[in-house]
Amino acid sequence: MTRCPIAHCKQHRPDAPAFSSLAYRAFDELIQKFCAPLHSISAPYIAFIPKPTPLHLAFFFAAWRMGKTLYPLSFRLPSIQSRLEKTQAHYIDPDTLPLSTPFVQPDIDDNLLATLIETSSSAKIACHFFKSHRISAQITIEALNLKPDDAYCLSLPLFHISGIALFLRCFTAGARLLFPEEKHLATHISMVPTQLYRLREPLPKLKCLLVGGAPLPKTLPTSYPIYATYGMTECASMAALNTTFLPHIEWKIASDGELFLRGPSLLYKYWDQEPRQSDEWFATRDIAHFDGKLQILGRKDRQFISGGENIQPEEIEKALLDIPHVIEARVEPVPDAEFGMRPIAQIYSEESLSPESIQEKLEETLPRFKIPSNIEVSAKPLKKSKPILESESLVPSPSK
Numbered sequence: 562m563t564r565c566p567i568a569h570c571k572q573h574r575p576d577a578p579a580f581s582s583l584a585y586r587a588f589d590e591l592i593q594k595f596c597a598p599l600h601s602i603s604a605p606y607i608a609f610i611p612k613p614t615p616l617h618l619a620f621f622f623a624a625w626r627m628g629k630t631l632y633p634l635s636f637r638l639p640s641i642q643s644r645l646e647k648t649q650a651h652y653i654d655p656d657t658l659p660l661s662t663p664f665v666q667p668d669i670d671d672n673l674l675a676t677l678i679e680t681s682s683s684a685k686i687a688c689h690f691f692k693s694h695r696i697s698a699q700i701t702i703e704a705l706n707l708k709p710d711d712a713y714c715l716s717l718p719l720f721h722i723s724g725i726a727l728f729l730r731c732f733t734a735g736a737r738l739l740f741p742e743e744k745h746l747a748t749h750i751s752m753v754p755t756q757l758y759r760l761r762e763p764l765p766k767l768k769c770l771l772v773g774g775a776p777l778p779k780t781l782p783t784s785y786p787i788y789a790t791y792g793m794t795e796c797a798s799m800a801a802l803n804t805t806f807l808p809h810i811e812w813k814i815a816s817d818g819e820l821f822l823r824g825p826s827l828l829y830k831y832w833d834q835e836p837r838q839s840d841e842w843f844a845t846r847d848i849a850h851f852d853g854k855l856q857i858l859g860r861k862d863r864q865f866i867s868g869g870e871n872i873q874p875e876e877i878e879k880a881l882l883d884i885p886h887v888i889e890a891r892v893e894p895v896p897d898a899e900f901g902m903r904p905i906a907q908i909y910s911e912e913s914l915s916p917e918s919i920q921e922k923l924e925e926t927l928p929r930f931k932i933p934s935n936i937e938v939s940a941k942p943l944k945k946s947k948p949i950l951e952s953e954s955l956v957p958s959p960s961k
Contacts, residue, residue, distance in 0.1 A: 563695060566733040567592055567622055568667035577709065578737045580615050581746075585735075588619065593663035595623030595655075600664060604651035606677065608632040608641065611719035612656075613740055618719075618728060620655040625675055625691060626666045632677040632686075633720040637928035648677060648686070648832065671695065677832060678722050680794040680871070686832035687722075687794045697797040697826040698730040700809050704802050705769050705788070707749060709735035712766070714747040716756065723774065723869075726798035727751050753869025757785075758899050773799070774869035791857060795843060797826040804854035812851075813842070819861050820849035868900040870930050877904060877923075877931055884922050886912035889943045892933060906933035909943050 567589045570577065575586035583591075599607070607624055611617045611633045624631050632650045634641050645652055669675075675691040707713070713731040715738055717724040731738050731749075739747055748766050753774040764770075764785065773790035792799040800810045800822055810824045821842040828843075830836040837843070846861040864873050874892035881890035889909035894902035908919070916936035923932045 562668040563671045563692070565592075565622055565626060565667055565669050566698075566729070566735075570732065570735045574709065574735055577735060579732065580738055580740075581743060583615050588615065589667075590663055591615065591619040591660075592623045592626070593665060594660035595620055595658065596627055596664035596666055597661040598658050599623055599627040599629060602629075602651060602653075604649075606630045606632055606648055606650035608634055608645055608648070608650035608652045609655055610634050610636050610641075611724075613715050613719060617655050618738070620658075621719075621725075621728075622669075625669045625673060628670060628673055630674045630677060630688075633725070635679075635718070635720045635928070637930070639926055639928070650677075674829065676725065678725070678794050679720075680722075684873070684876070687828045688830050688832060689797055689828050693797045693826045693828070694725070694729055695733070696809060697726060697799065698733045700807050700826075701726070701730050701799050701802075702734045704799075704807060705730070705749060705771065707731070707734040707736055707769075711748040711768070712737040712739050712743075712746050714739045714741065714744040714750040716741055716744065716750055716752055717869075722792075722794040722798050723751060755868035755900050757787075760785075774866060791855060793845065795828045795845075796822055796824070797828075801855050804856075806855065814849050814851060817861075818848040818850070818858070820845045820847045820857070865894040865902045865904075867894070867897070867902050867904065867930060872902075872904055872931055874904065877906065877927065877933065880923055880926050881906060881908055881919070883926070884914075884919060886910045886914060887919075891943055895935075897934075904931065904933045905935040905937075907937045907939060907943055909939050909941065911940060914938050 567585060570585040571589040576584050579585045579588040607629045621631060632648060669691055671692040673691045674688055675694060676689050677686045680687045707730060713727065713736055715727060717727055719725060728738055744750060745764060746766060747764060749769045751771040754772060757772055768786060769788055770785045771788050771790055773792060788803055790799050791801040799807060801807060806812050809826060810822055813821050815821060821844055823842050848858045848861055850856045850858060864871055877892045878890040881887050887908050887910050890906060892904050892906045895905050897903040916938065919936050920932055
C-alpha cells in the first residue's frame with residue numbers, strides 16, 4: 562500500500578490549498594465521503610465522464626482508495642454503451658452519487674489496476690497499475706521543478722492520460738490545482754500545440770509551459786518558457802523532456818528506426834490481451850533518431866495527431882464506407898497552422914453526394930475532431946497515394 566497523495570498532504574500541510582477554494586484537509590474529507598458509496602458497489606470497473614471540478618477529482622482518489630479500476634470516458638463519444646459492454650464497467654455519474662459519512666482509508670494499493678484509458682483510435686485500451694502513475698508523477702515533479710508553493714493549471718481533459726498525469730503530479734507535489742479560468746495564476750501549465758497557438762494572454766507567474774501531443778510548428782509563440790515533451794498513454798504520459806529521456810525510461814532504436822521503450826511506468830497490458838512482461842520492450846511505432854537529442858520523425862503506421870488527438874485514418878475510412886453509395890474512401894492528413902494536421906478525405910461514389918451531407922452523416926458516429934475538414938467526391942475509382950510522414954521533430958529543442 563502507498564499513502565494517497567491527498568492524505569499525505571492533509572497530514573503534513575492540511576491548510577495548504579489543493580484548489581483556490583479548498584484546502585487539502587477539506588479535499589481529503591470530500592474524498593472520504595465518496596468512499597462508502599463506492600465501497601458498496603461490487604463492480605470492480607467504474608466508468609464515468611470526468612469533469613474538471615473538485616468533486617470529480619475527489620471521485621478519482623476515492624475510487625482508487627476503494628480498490629476500483631477507473632475507465633474515464635470522453636464526453637465527445639456518440640455512445641458509450643459498446644464500451645460498457647466490452648469492459649463490463651459500471652457507469653456512475655459522480656454528480657448524482659450521494660455523499661455519506663466519511664470513510665477513513667488513506668492508502669491506495671500500489672498494485673491496483675488503476676485505469677483503463679483509450680489510446681490511438683480507441684481500438685485499444687491501455688491498463689495501468691497505480692504504481693505506474695505514481696512513478697511517472699514523482700519523476701516529472703523533479704524534471705519540472707514542481708514545488709508545493711506552485712500552481713498547476715488543469716488545461717487538459719481528464720479522459721486523457723495527459724490530464725490524469727497532470728493532476729497526479731500536482732497533488733503529489735502538494736501544489737495547488739487551478740482551473741482554466743485561473744490560468745493567469747499558474748506557474749505550470751500543460752498544452753497541446755493547438756492550445757498554445759490560440760494563447761494570447763500574458764501569464765506573468767509562469768515558470769513552465771509543457772507542450773506535447775503533436776509536432777511543434779515553427780510559428781508558435783516563443784515568449785513563454787516552453788518545455789517540449791514526448792510521451793504516450795502507454796508510458797503513463799511523459800517519456801522525454803526537451804529531447805532527453807527521463808531517468809525511469811530505457812530506450813533503443815531498431816534497425817528500421819522504430820523507437821522501443823521500457824520502464825516502470827509502462828502499461829501492464831492492453832484490454833483483452835495478455836499481460837506484458839516487466840522487462841518487455843514496448844514498440845512505439847514512432848520512427849526516431851537520437852544523436853544526443855531525441856527526434857521523432859514520424860509514425861511507422863498511418864496514425865497522425867491533430868490538435869493533440871490521435872487519429873487513425875482507417876477508422877474514418879470505415880465510417881465513410883458505412884455511408885450508402887460510398888464505394889471507396891481514403892483519408893490522409895494535411896498540414897494545418899492551428900491543429901498541426903487535419904484529416905481530409907477522398908471518396909469514390911457513382912451517386913451524387915455532397916461533402917456537407919457526408920460530414921453530417923459522420924457526426925452520427927465520430928467525434929467532431931475526426932470529421933474530415935475537406936471531402937472530395939470522385940465519380941472514378943481513387944488512385945493510390947502514399948501517406949504523409951511527419952518530418953518535424955515531436956521534441957524539438959526548447960525555446961529560450
